[in-house]
Amino acid sequence: MSPAESLVRAEIAEQPAAVERVLADASGAIARAAAEIRRREPRYAVIAARGSSDNAARYAQHVLGRLCGLPVALATPSLHTVYDAALRYTDGVVLGISQSGASPDVVAVLEAARAQGCITIAITNDAGSPMAATATHVIDLQAGIEASVAATKTYTTSLAAVAALAAAAAADASRRRELTGVPDALARQLERTEGIAAAVEATSAWQLLAVVGRGANYATAFEAALKIKELTGVAAEPASPADFLHGPVAMLDRGFPVLAVLAAEPAGAAMRDVLAAAQSRGADVTVIGGSNRSPEPGNRHLGVEPGPEWLSPLTAVIPAQLLAVGAAERRGLDADRPLGLQKVTRTV
Amino acid sequence: MSPAESLVRAEIAEQPAAVERVLADASGAIARAAAEIRRREPRYAVIAARGSSDNAARYAQHVLGRLCGLPVALATPSLHTVYDAALRYTDGVVLGISQSGASPDVVAVLEAARAQGCITIAITNDAGSPMAATATHVIDLQAGIEASVAATKTYTTSLAAVAALAAAAAADASRRRELTGVPDALARQLERTEGIAAAVEATSAWQLLAVVGRGANYATAFEAALKIKELTGVAAEPASPADFLHGPVAMLDRGFPVLAVLAAEPAGAAMRDVLAAAQSRGADVTVIGGSNRSPEPGNRHLGVEPGPEWLSPLTAVIPAQLLAVGAAERRGLDADRPLGLQKVTRTV
Numbered sequence A, B: 001m002s003p004a005e006s007l008v009r010a011e012i013a014e015q016p017a018a019v020e021r022v023l024a025d026a027s028g029a030i031a032r033a034a035a036e037i038r039r040r041e042p043r044y045a046v047i048a049a050r051g052s053s054d055n056a057a058r059y060a061q062h063v064l065g066r067l068c069g070l071p072v073a074l075a076t077p078s079l080h081t082v083y084d085a086a087l088r089y090t091d092g093v094v095l096g097i098s099q100s101g102a103s104p105d106v107v108a109v110l111e112a113a114r115a116q117g118c119i120t121i122a123i124t125n126d127a128g129s130p131m132a133a134t135a136t137h138v139i140d141l142q143a144g145i146e147a148s149v150a151a152t153k154t155y156t157t158s159l160a161a162v163a164a165l166a167a168a169a170a171a172d173a174s175r176r177r178e179l180t181g182v183p184d185a186l187a188r189q190l191e192r193t194e195g196i197a198a199a200v201e202a203t204s205a206w207q208l209l210a211v212v213g214r215g216a217n218y219a220t221a222f223e224a225a226l227k228i229k230e231l232t233g234v235a236a237e238p239a240s241p242a243d244f245l246h247g248p249v250a251m252l253d254r255g256f257p258v259l260a261v262l263a264a265e266p267a268g269a270a271m272r273d274v275l276a277a278a279q280s281r282g283a284d285v286t287v288i289g290g291s292n293r294s295p296e297p298g299n300r301h302l303g304v305e306p307g308p309e310w311l312s313p314l315t316a317v318i319p320a321q322l323l324a325v326g327a328a329e330r331r332g333l334d335a336d337r338p339l340g341l342q343k344v345t346r347t348v
Helices: A007-013 A015-025 A028-042 A052-068 A103-115 A130-134 A153-169 A173-179 A182-191 A196-203 A215-232 A242-247 A267-280 A309-330 A339-346 B008-012 B017-027 B025-038 B051-068 B106-115 B131-133 B154-169 B173-180 B182-191 B196-203 B215-233 B240-244 B267-280 B309-330 B340-347
Strands: A046-048 A072-074 A090-097 A121-123 A137-140 A210-211 A233-237 A257-262 A283-291 A298-300 B044-049 B072-074 B092-098 B119-124 B137-140 B208-212 B235-239 B256-261 B282-289 B300-302
Touching: A007 A015, A015 A028, A015 A137, A015 A153, A015 A182, A015 B215, A015 B240, A028 A153, A046 B092, A046 B137, A052 A072, A052 A090, A052 A153, A052 A215, A090 A103, A103 A121, A103 A130, A103 B154, A121 A130, A121 A153, A153 A173, A153 A309, A153 B182, A153 B208, A153 B240, A182 A309, A196 A283, A196 A298, A196 A309, A196 B119, A210 A215, A210 A242, A210 A267, A215 A233, A215 A309, A233 B235, A242 A267, A257 A267, A257 B008, A267 A283, A267 B309, A283 A309, A283 B008, A298 B044, A298 B072, A298 B256, A339 B051, B008 B017, B008 B309, B017 B025, B017 B154, B017 B182, B017 B282, B025 B119, B025 B137, B025 B309, B044 B106, B051 B072, B051 B092, B051 B154, B051 B215, B092 B106, B092 B131, B092 B282, B106 B119, B106 B131, B119 B154, B137 B196, B154 B173, B154 B182, B173 B182, B173 B309, B196 B300, B196 B309, B208 B215, B208 B240, B208 B267, B215 B235, B215 B256, B215 B267, B215 B282, B215 B309, B235 B240, B240 B300, B256 B267, B256 B309, B267 B282, B282 B309
Parallel strands: A046 A072, A046 A090, A090 A121, A121 A137, A210 A233, A210 A257, A257 A283, A283 A298, B044 B072, B044 B092, B092 B119, B119 B137, B208 B235, B208 B256, B256 B282, B282 B300
Antiparallel strands: A072 B072
């Protein structure tokens, strides 16, 4: 199978249509969930998720805080499944995000919340899943079957659902209008291949990788790192600029690779300082976003479509997806069957 | 300076006395904060912290959930400092954990919460700090000056403060009694050097490292990884067993090093499955806790004092601290001045 025919590349290409579909078809469910949020005025949100969906939860943490003023806790399912703790979700809204809707620990959090009469919302690609059956509101991603192991279209459709839910709960008509531009922006983003070939070339030297992002794109840094880990086995570690300075910075040395997401202001300012420091120490910095214009820090740049900053995680993740797939192909790996699974098969 | 004289080793050795001191001297502040929590019945908690204190916050997330039923959000300070978002902390209790109490982004979260009339609690080693001035309740760690860059005694005293606060807020007399045994347990733990020399020997091969922990010791995995990163530059990546299976597992190969925290049941069961899988794939597994008795998984074990599982993060982190310091010394590094700082000095 040639790289161009891989399932994951096909699924990446489906993202504009998939996001357009979820924004249209799930709009009723999103409006009903948002109406219950506005009526009951929850004090906080709890989100249960794993893997890529946990990165969508990181975006939800940002956007529900920014648009709706809600503090957001990422759930600790082990309190339910291992410790049988009596968590009280009083006055909370509890969301589960899971492509399959089948993860028992995520379902356990929603079950506890539902039993306590909380607002419960399931964001899933399987409306017939146990998680969907547990929640009051079901936002069906309708992304179609995702056959490759690395999640791509279910990630961006989850982000779109979260963004639409936050804008609706905030009754923010201006942001809701901005959302309608996302499918076209994603289509244009897929055409923006400038810089990708040079960046893929640079990945051949990657063994360790620091990935940095802030604000709205903190989630993008985590998702980029996860795709790279899953698809190539490179030890990609995500961090905020503050966390980066608390630890990973110790690993920096001449040629150490850094991948940074620098989509737009206002988070861009804090990022530039970190990137300039990294580059001055000889790190090899690949930037998603920014520009090649001096004095922008970075050894190479992957273009990101301009647009509202709060929605930039939808576009900015696409260069990261393409970079991860390109890096896997360059290493002679099958991008549809990441290393971990092959290795499980090898051992008995 | 010989390894035995390093500041960080001296500070590690001070931990039993420091924890005994905070449990005694901060008991009044802890009782007052707990009384306000019981009286006002917050719906959730928000914790702002960075670095090692963020790992103490991970323990607080576990223990406030387990003992008090509170969902706990780890704050996203960038919403305040970068986006100027209007977070509402209504009906919440907001904690800041910071050794210095000087981190502006942590202070920003507490300022917003205090202005809204929330319960605010500062856990800090500097009672004269901006963070202490912002909070209603100040839990002074009184750990003395921490001169080495890697936090050790301020981490364990923060855990002790958090555990005492949770037990008091839950009005759990039995757990409060269990807490009084911690200083002696820490002293015994410092004497338990079995396995350390062999484990330090194995660290010489480390370049990448996966660190795994669950439940109460999820925080310990993060803190162990941070100490190892700070002190040795090894790319140590922490994960829960679930997250480990979502990504880092792809990196596993013959000889790949894994450090696991397996302090006690009930979290131990889930951990054993992951460790057995890792070992069957040829990974080199160092276990904090567990035993050398067959069929316990792991290539080597560092002993952890028996005791109540909810308090095991206090004892279990000590072998991790000693391992990180030993690994740094074995590499010829100065354990008091981690790599990152030296490198900042080198570049202009």
